[in-house]
Amino acid sequence: MITVHHLNNSRSQRILWLLEELGLGYEIKKYQRDPHSMLAPPELRAVHPLGKAPVITDGDVTVAESGAVIEYLVERYGNGRLVPPAGSADKRRYTYFLHFAEGTAMAPLLMKLVFDRVETSPMPFFARPIARSISQKVKGSYIMPQIRQHLDFMEAELGKSAWFAGDEFTAADIQLSFALEASAARGGLGANYPKLSAFLGRIHARPAYQRALERGGKYELLK
């Protein structure tokens, strides 16, 4: 039996969605973030030393890191579903986006979250204007331009085909969804990106996405 070690409001929601798309049976072990630090509870480190989500166990196999979890599940159980044919141009795009999502797109979105917190976290009153000024400079000169560059790129890519890796929906769309949902929550993705907004509408309407939400529980991305 596949067990998804599911942290609330996290990347592991994507794995529930993938399993629903593949129609596989699985169980969920739920973990709650610490309400102040937002970190995962220490119990998750018993599953994998980094204690981050997603991580799955399947018999005596443990797989962490969302791209690796997705590759494991589609390779082991997909029977060719949700992956473009080997050797095709779509497969190269698929592999690129599987890595781009966590390797490139998520980095400035995480920095935005951290710098927003720097501005609002408790500190001596005289330090706040300095902290705010540094944070706003970093966001204005680096973080937001990076996020916009990534969104512009993804918007243009969706002009080439219906989905990110061709005209068929693939697991790369699932992998990219978290960066796009995080961009909608905190990175300026709105009506200014019509193709990306429509992409979010299309994935949220998928029955498997809805079923994963029902099983995973409340899903609200950190702002």
Ligand SMILES: N[C@@H](CCC(=O)N[C@@H](CS)C(=O)NCC(=O)O)C(=O)O
């Ligand atoms: N690149 C990793 C990122 C894993 C990650 O940072 N997960 C977050 C949840 S979205 C987490 O576990 N945060 C809680 C913590 O680090 O304690 C992946 O894609 O799996």
